[in-house]
Amino acid sequence: MPEDRREPEPQPATARIETDVAIIGGGPAGLMAAEVLSAHGLRVHLFDAMPSVGRKLLMAGKSGLNLTHAEPMADFLGRYGDALGWLKPAIDAFPPGALRAWADNLGAETFVGSSGKVFPKAMKASPLLRAWLRQLNDQGVTILPRHRWTGWTKTGVLAFETSTGPLEVTAKATLLALGGASWPRLGSDGTWQRLLAERGVEIAPLVASNCGFDVDWSPYLVERFAGQPVRPVRMTLADKTVDGEFVITRHGVEGNAIYRLGPEIRRRIDETGSADILVDLCPDRDLERLQRELSQPRGRQSLANHLRKRAGIAGAKAALLRECVSAEILQDPHQLAHSLKALRLRLVRSRPIEEAISTAGGVAASAFDDTFQLLALPGVFVAGEMLGFDAPTGGYLLTACLATGHAAANGILDGLACIDRDEFR
Secondary structure (H helix, E strand, C coil): CCCCCCCCCCCCCCEEEEEEEEEECCCHHHHHHHHHHHHCCCCEEEECCCCCCCHHHHHHHHHCCCCEECCCHHHHHHCCHHHHHHHHHHHHHCCHHHHHHHHHHCCCCEEECCCCEEEECCCCCHHHHHHHHHHHHHCCCEEECCEEEEEECCCCCEEEEECCEEEEEEEEEEEECCCCCCCHHHCCCCCHHHHHHCCCCCEEEEEEECCCEECCCCHHHHHHHCCCEEEEEEEEECCEEEEEEEEECCCEEECHHHHHCHHHHHHHHHHHCCEEEEEECCCCCCHHHHHHHHCCCCCCCCHHHHHHHHHCCCHHHHHHHHHHCCHHHHCCHHHHHHHHHCEEEEECEECCHHHCCEEEEEECHHHECCCCEECCCCCEEECHHHECCCCCCCCHHHHHHHHHHHHHHHHHHHHHCCCCHHHHC
């Protein structure tokens, strides 16, 4: 056989870009930062690995885009738990009222729903995103999709893989807004953790947040009631009580009441292997009333009819009750009333991170300063869901992403001292 002397195919030349600010990540935090920075005259290049930006925002907006929440500010801030200390200045600078004014300015007029959640009147994300991208284009932002960030070169410039070959980007400042690791098919896969950890940035492992939890259901409950809502309920874990609803799933439970207890549920599971939640299936009736009603003679009525007429328990609630208590308790009005007010539900593990609405963990608060600049990487800023806050659904997650994007952009402006746009031309 003759020796194969074919020449190796030539590799594409490395392209290069110089810019004032490189933003990596085209979600809400990155887009907000691009808006603030470009409004001050900076050259901004925004890179995203996906074919288009704002994909998770569009997905969230399919069922009504919950932008923020209109509750009192003290209650609003209380939703951020341990992260409030470092997150509060960013939200104070871009609070829910400012977020609503921003959306209104884009033509996405908002309204407050009955639960206090704030939505655009169009009840979807696409009109807002289109208007936002038009504004960014008018302000000179260059958006480059299908550009996957791979870290830094040996000379310290940003490296990207693109469809046309490698790209190196030199920037005066860099903002990372790469999201968490939930819904990875939309672009946030958490691969940035290794890149930052290798550079000495402290990272807390990403875990599922605003997610479902597994319960060891019987086959009967799964077959007959998976997908059914249980509402209204009051749920208690340790010293925290929330009102809301949840859904029985094939694997366990999910829904707004579960999400709000999520951090404590995860802690309990990590510490003891399970978390026992007490579920009040009759939040509108006190124990005395239930005991009195259930003690009434039922005659020839079935237990199911007795529960429905005397306690309003039917459907998924009745099935859940039978799933969790013994036959003896079902026949004792006093014990039954206690079970209806404090039904013990054991959660054994969280659902996979790929199924979660969001993630907790990420860049530790000790890794960046009050301008969101990484201490280990001067000139590199971080924003959005990749930061270590754990916010529930209800507009809190999106508000924090937008507020930290806004704050990091202002940190870059302060750091570059670029009040006069001509300074960079």
